[in-house]
Amino acid sequence: MNRNVRAERLRQQIAFLTEVDKLKTVLRRTPLTDSSRRENSAEHSWHLIVAALVLREYADAGCDLLRTLELMAVHDLVEIDAGDTFAYDVDGLKDKTVRELAAADRIFSLLPEEQGRYFRGLWDEFEAQVTNESRFANALDRFQPLLQNACSEGGSWRIKPLTRAQVLERMAPVETACPGLWPTVIEVVDRFCASGLLV
């Protein structure tokens, strides 16, 4: 690679790294465990990565941990344009796919072309939910907010009236990909049913 091509490549890589800083300003509905503020999607992505390292024994035996971490690192980047869509927001979910596809087109094209395709491939893989790695990543993407809600008096479950069935449907990927974590999901959900927060 000659010097000019390399310099242009690095310029594009730095432009991408600067752009993705904006994920730190995208707020999710989940509060921090101390309830002091809402969590943003960048720190959430980091927390998922730590969760994957800690709970790797709950992944399918053939799961590639590096690929899982790559998926987790990029899975929310489209929210820079599309915003975080609350899991129980029926209206917001209607056009979520369209908004996120447009965001993916723009954001990953900031990278050098072949690298942009690689990163887009990570995002597509997470969305498709076919591979072991994307299923493990998605399971923790559901499980981690449950833990945060459990620590913050229900957290995002307090926003609108929810039923036990709605929450369990949202958590279903945990049962499929990490059955060993499912009893914990049931325990937490049952606790908030008993308290009356979930119906």
Add this chain to the structure above:
Amino acid sequence: MNRNVRAERLRQQIAFLTEVDKLKTVLRRTPLTDSSRRENSAEHSWHLIVAALVLREYADAGCDLLRTLELMAVHDLVEIDAGDTFAYDVDGLKDKTVRELAAADRIFSLLPEEQGRYFRGLWDEFEAQVTNESRFANALDRFQPLLQNACSEGGSWRIKPLTRAQVLERMAPVETACPGLWPTVIEVVDRFCASGLLV
């Protein structure tokens, strides 16, 4: 592993994952690129991981990317107790090691014993700066804040008067581990010398 042992193990893992949520409340001196607020150490750790994925071609050929990401994910956890020590805070740096060692003892011991040893090993490896992976991780831990400062009119360099030599000394790990990124460091530093922010 019998059921009770497994349940206790998961309880410890969840206690650790809950505890590390606090890293989201540890503020660094570096602002976000839009200067809207200071960056926290959790979202910073995520940004480093994305930087490693984007700039992996600048790592030494023998560098294990998974290990690098593991180091990045845990390298700042001790700040939950020890706080973030500003790189140019001479007094704070005096007892930084003592404070961080005590924090590592406490935080990693929340995990099941053998897993705590594994995570402590990651933190020790990052600190020792002997392996390729820890050197690449550390180089990006210096390079990323430089990019953020470049976007935010000097960012953390505005806090106290700094010389070109002080900043270049801080950035030296970039030259060693990622020589291909060094011209960018010089370019940014020279720009802020020309503007008068660095002396």
